[in-house]
Each structure stands twice: as structure tokens, then as C-alpha cells.
Amino acid sequence: MANKQDVEYDEYCDPDNPRKIHxxxxxxxxxxxxxxxxxxxxxxxxxxxxxxxxxxxxxxxxxxxxxFKERGVRNTLLLLTEEQKKIGVITASTGNHGLSMSYHTTQMGIPCIVVMPTRAPITKLTKCQSYGAKTLLHGENMAEAKHYAMGLAKEKKLYYVNGYDHPxxxxxxxxxxxxxxxxxxxxxxxxxxxxxxxxxxxxxxxxxxxxxxxxxxxxxxxxxxxxxxxxxxxxxxxxxxxxxxxxxxxxxxxxxxxxxxxxxxxxxxxxxxxxxxxxxxxxxxxxxxxxxxxxxxxxxxxxxxxxxxxxxxxxxxxxxxxxxxxxxxxxxxxxxxxxxAAEGRLVKFKVTVSDRPGGMADMCAMLANTGVTLRDCIPERAWVKGDVFSVEMKVIVETRGWEHTKELVEIVKKRYKDCYFPEMSEHPDKVPxxxxxxxxxxxxxxxxx
Structure with a gap:
């Protein structure tokens, strides 16, 4: 049985008296x-x-x-008594519900406090503030923010609005x-x-x-x-x-x-x-x-x-x-x-090429002729095994899809004997x-x- 003296007791979200929605x-x-x-x-x-x-x-x-949160927020605010509208409302949120509360309470002239965890996205925090609500940072997570918000609600007689469970x-x-x-x-x-x-x-x-x-x-x-x-x-x-x-x-x-x-x-x-x-x-x-x-x-x-x-x-x-x-x-x-990457359109691989003049240029020309877009290319010399005239290239390219990727793999493997492509699956949905x-x-x- 729920303890009505508990800080987090909410008469509208009471486990002993759940509300049927009509x-x-x-x-x-x-x-x-x-x-x-x-x-x-x-x-x-x-x-x-x-x-x-x-x-x-x-x-x-x-x-x-x-x-979508605006719908529930606006409906709840419209059903408040005139006295409660004057006293104000409070909620805990990490984002969307807080934004909706901030915007609609300002539109209706209702005082509002939004409690957010200290790790809440800074963009959401600044948006809430720009819409006009008072924001408070408290706790490491949503549970701690909610506990603090409900304590404030009881202390200041504010109306707590549960963002996902209020009828x-x-x-x-x-x-x-x-x-x-x-x-x-x-x-x-x-x-x-x-x-x-x-x-x-x-x-x-x-x-x-x-x-x-x-x-x-x-x-x-x-x-x-x-x-x-x-x-x-x-x-x-x-x-x-x-x-x-x-x-x-x-x-x-x-x-x-x-x-x-x-x-x-x-x-x-x-x-x-x-x-x-x-x-x-x-x-x-x-x-x-x-x-x-x-x-x-x-x-x-x-x-x-x-x-x-x-x-x-x-x-x-x-x-x-x-x-x-x-x-x-x-x-x-x-x-x-x-x-x-999941659809084979972003591919990374390693390939060892000649470190003599023209070696890297030849590889880039080969990629261009294959029709891929070079996204990134990082040379690694210190940890390459074998002769000192080789360089390992860590390459990221953009392709048109799986067929184009398969074509790229065949061309690279045919041209360079020392190359490595991570295991790729054309059907990741088949993974158990x-x-x-x-x-x-x-x-x-x-x-x-």
C-alpha cells in the first residue's frame, strides 16, 4: 500500500488506485x-x-x-483550478516534457519550475529557460530530479505534473x-x-x-x-x-x-x-x-x-x-x-602500400577510379612489420552501397596483398x-x- 506521507506520493498516479482512461x-x-x-x-x-x-x-x-508532449501538458494546465494556476506548477524532466511545460505555462501566465538532472543536455536546459520557465539542476539522474521536484511541490503547494502518467x-x-x-x-x-x-x-x-x-x-x-x-x-x-x-x-x-x-x-x-x-x-x-x-x-x-x-x-x-x-x-x-556504416555505405580498411614517392598517390588514384569518396586517410609507419619502405594506411571511404563495397574490396585485394577489411554483414537483421x-x-x- 502506498504511503501518502511519502515525498513521492502522487494522488494522480497512485498504485492503489490506478485511473482508467476513457x-x-x-x-x-x-x-x-x-x-x-x-x-x-x-x-x-x-x-x-x-x-x-x-x-x-x-x-x-x-x-x-x-x-507530442504539448498535447498532454496543455490539457492538464487547462484543467487546473484558478487558485492552482496562481500558485504554479512543477515537474521533473530531461527534455521534451520540460520544454512543453515551459512554453505552455508561459503562454498561459502560470508560474512553472522545471527540475532537470545536472547531466541534462545543455540545449534542452537553455531552451526551457528561453521559453520562460524557472529551471533547477538537481541530482545525477531523472529519479533524483523527480524526488527533489516532488519535495518542492509539497513544500510550496505546487501542482506536480507527471509527464508520462498523469491521467x-x-x-x-x-x-x-x-x-x-x-x-x-x-x-x-x-x-x-x-x-x-x-x-x-x-x-x-x-x-x-x-x-x-x-x-x-x-x-x-x-x-x-x-x-x-x-x-x-x-x-x-x-x-x-x-x-x-x-x-x-x-x-x-x-x-x-x-x-x-x-x-x-x-x-x-x-x-x-x-x-x-x-x-x-x-x-x-x-x-x-x-x-x-x-x-x-x-x-x-x-x-x-x-x-x-x-x-x-x-x-x-x-x-x-x-x-x-x-x-x-x-x-x-x-x-x-x-x-x-550499417548499410555498407561507409567502409574502413587497412592497406599497406609503398612509402616511396607515388605510393600513396597510386592508392588514392585507384580509389578515385573505383568511384568511392575518400573520407579519411591516416598513414602509420612506426608499427608496420616488414621493410621500412612500406606504410600502413588506415582508410575510410564512402560507397554507394553493398554492391559498390564488394567491388571495392575485390579491387583492393587484387592490387595489394597486405590489406584488411573488418567483417561486414549485408544482412545485420539476421544476427540472433x-x-x-x-x-x-x-x-x-x-x-x-
Whole structure:
């Protein structure tokens, strides 16, 4: 039984009294927030033919703060009493929820404090401050920041807004589901990223009410899978979160209300776990093919399709939620390079060439004639075995893809006897270890190939 005297006790997220989410409340939220958040586009993806299904992308990164979180925040703030609006609100966040709280409280003239861990991205911190909220840095991680924020809430009588489990937040996120049915009325499935579970719960309640035969799937990564673990064990359990490219999904304990609804309401068909490498590839493909820049948490939906985790959806009409676009430029650059490497378009190798005049030039000419782009080339002389007239070159080149890479390997091996290429796999999806979550459908669809 929850201790109501505990600093972290939240009456809206009480394990002893979980709240059931109703469609009527989501519909009311939709009308309430109309005009204050963006009704985002849901357009057909260019990669539909490549993946063998009709894919539509719900572009929540088009919100002013770059994330779907605005919906739940605005709905919650509108439902506050006048007295509470004067006293103010507080939350703990590492990014998107804090940005939404900062922006909308400023718009509504409500005092707001956002508590962030000391290691929170500096870009997110400065953005929160620019939107007008008071920011406090406390703790090494989200758990410590939340504990401190809830202590302040009780001390100053501030209203604490849980970014992924407050009932009004979940209802606000559910408005995405209503829009999806309006935009793609004959859809077959919706694929949703899952952190704490608010967006999945809200969308599932709305879509299953409006079109019950629609399949609803939740996606997490191999490094942040608290909801998968909770549904598998039948109870909320804390997991250790490793560094993940999908940092927006890094919630170590599933929400009270989200878990309750997903477990008991019959609204979720399956949870699926996707590998991090596929997320990097998905970010790259969304940039190249759709011209969309999204964060890792948003790209997991496309990543799961690219990884072949939904063979049952071939030929079907599928909506993927692109939940946000707040990706750090450094992470974006790394993701693009990881994605290119995974698809054989970025290749590194070592080759020993003559260190006499013209030796390196000959190698560069050979690469140019092969049609590759030289990215980097570092000579190493001190540790080369053999004669002193040789130099080992560490080379990174860009190719057009696997066929071009194979051509390069053959040419280099034919020209130079001493060369080394790291082991490369054209089909990384065949590597064992792909995980899938528990099937929750009343009449499950076989997910096996």
C-alpha cells in the first residue's frame, strides 16, 4: 500500500488506485486544446514501396516545441483550478516534457519550475529557460530530479505534473489517435514509441474505440524496455537504463496508470523491442527519403518496420508516430554515420602500400577510379612489420552501397596483398538476439515469418 506521507506520493498516479482512461475524456481534451497545439500532418511515406506496405507518418515533431508532449501538458494546465494556476506548477524532466511545460505555462501566465538532472543536455536546459520557465539542476539522474521536484511541490503547494502518467496528460496524448482516424480512416495498424507509456495508452484507447479492428503496437529499444518487462512479469519493475540513442524512451519504471490500462483494457496487441543499430538507420532514412529530422525515440517505429519485425503488416496500411524532433546535432551526425556504416555505405580498411614517392598517390588514384569518396586517410609507419619502405594506411571511404563495397574490396585485394577489411554483414537483421515483447491481443496475429 502506498504511503501518502511519502515525498513521492502522487494522488494522480497512485498504485492503489490506478485511473482508467476513457475515450470521452480524450474527446473532451481534443476539443479543449484545439487551436493551442498543432493538428499535425499524417502523410504517406516515400519508403512505403521499399518496405512493402502503405506507411503514413504522423508528424508530431511539427509541434512548436518539437514534440507530442504539448498535447498532454496543455490539457492538464487547462484543467487546473484558478487558485492552482496562481500558485504554479512543477515537474521533473530531461527534455521534451520540460520544454512543453515551459512554453505552455508561459503562454498561459502560470508560474512553472522545471527540475532537470545536472547531466541534462545543455540545449534542452537553455531552451526551457528561453521559453520562460524557472529551471533547477538537481541530482545525477531523472529519479533524483523527480524526488527533489516532488519535495518542492509539497513544500510550496505546487501542482506536480507527471509527464508520462498523469491521467490528463494521457488524455491529451490520446488526441493524436482521434486525428489519425480522421486522416487515415481505413488504416490497419498504428505503431507507437513507448517510454513511460502515455502516448501509447492515449492513442490505443482512442483508436480502439473508433476502429476496434485496428492493431496497436508499442516499440521500445533493447536498452530501454521497462514497459515490455512490466507486461511480461505482470507488475511494474525498475530496470537499469543504459545510454540509448532513443533517450526520450529512457524511463526505468512504467507508469502506474499507463501500465494498468495497457495490461487490463485489451487495447494493446503487442510490444516489440528493436535494436539500437536499426534506430540509427531509421534516422538516416527519414532524413534522406522523407527530409524529416527526428530524434531516436521517434525513429523506433520506422526502425521496427525496417528490421522486419512486422511481417504480418505486408501490404497493409500502417501509421507510424514520429513523436519528436529534438535531437542533438552531435547525436544526429553520429546516427547518420552509424546508419551509413550499417548499410555498407561507409567502409574502413587497412592497406599497406609503398612509402616511396607515388605510393600513396597510386592508392588514392585507384580509389578515385573505383568511384568511392575518400573520407579519411591516416598513414602509420612506426608499427608496420616488414621493410621500412612500406606504410600502413588506415582508410575510410564512402560507397554507394553493398554492391559498390564488394567491388571495392575485390579491387583492393587484387592490387595489394597486405590489406584488411573488418567483417561486414549485408544482412545485420539476421544476427540472433532480436527480441519481441509479450503478445497481448485477445486473438493474436502470428508474428513469425
Amino acid at each position: 475515450y470521452d475524456d480524450i474527446l473532451a481534451a481534443s476539443r479543449r486544446i484545439a487551436g493551442t497545439v498543432v493538428k499535425t500532418p499524417c502523410t504517406k511515406a516515400h519508403i512505403s514501396d521499399t518496405l512493402g506496405m502503405e506507411i503514413y507518418l504522423k508528424q508530431e515533431f511539427m509541434q512548436y516545441t518539437g514534440c 490528463n496528460v494521457i488524455e491529451g496524448q490520446g488526441t493524436i489517435g482521434i486525428e489519425i482516424i480522421e486522416q487515415v480512416p481505413d488504416l490497419d495498424a498504428v505503431i507507437v514509441p513507448v517510454g513511460g507509456g502515455s502516448i501509447l495508452t492515449g492513442i490505443a484507447v482512442a483508436v480502439k474505440h473508433l476502429k476496434p479492428d485496428t492493431q496497436i503496437y508499442g516499440i521500445q529499444t533493447e536498452k530501454a524496455y521497462s514497459m515490455v518487462e512490466a507486461l511480461k512479469r505482470g507488475e511494474r519493475v525498475k530496470i537499469n537504463i543504459e545510454a540509448t540513442i532513443a533517450d526520450g524512451l529512457a524511463v526505468n519504471l512504467a507508469g502506474v496508470n499507463t501500465f494498468y490500462n495497457l495490461k487490463n483494457a485489451g487495447i494493446l496487441d503487442k510490444m516489440v523491442i528493436v535494436k539500437e543499430d536499426w534506430v540509427a538507420r531509421a534516422i538516416m532514412h527519414l532524413v534522406e527519403n522523407e527530409r524529416y529530422v527526428v530524434e531516436g525515440a521517434a525513429a523506433v517505429t520506422i526502425a521496427a518496420l525496417m528490421a522486419g519485425l512486422f511481417p504480418n503488416l505486408k501490404g497493409k496500411k500502417v501509421v507510424c508516430i514520429l513523436s519528436g524532433g529534438n535531437i542533438d546535432t552531435t547525436i544526429l551526425a553520429r546516427a547518420l554515420e552509424r546508419g551509413m 538476439g532480436a527480441k519481441r515483447g509479450p503478445c497481448l491481443a485477445p486473438n493474436p496475429v502470428c508474428m513469425q515469418k
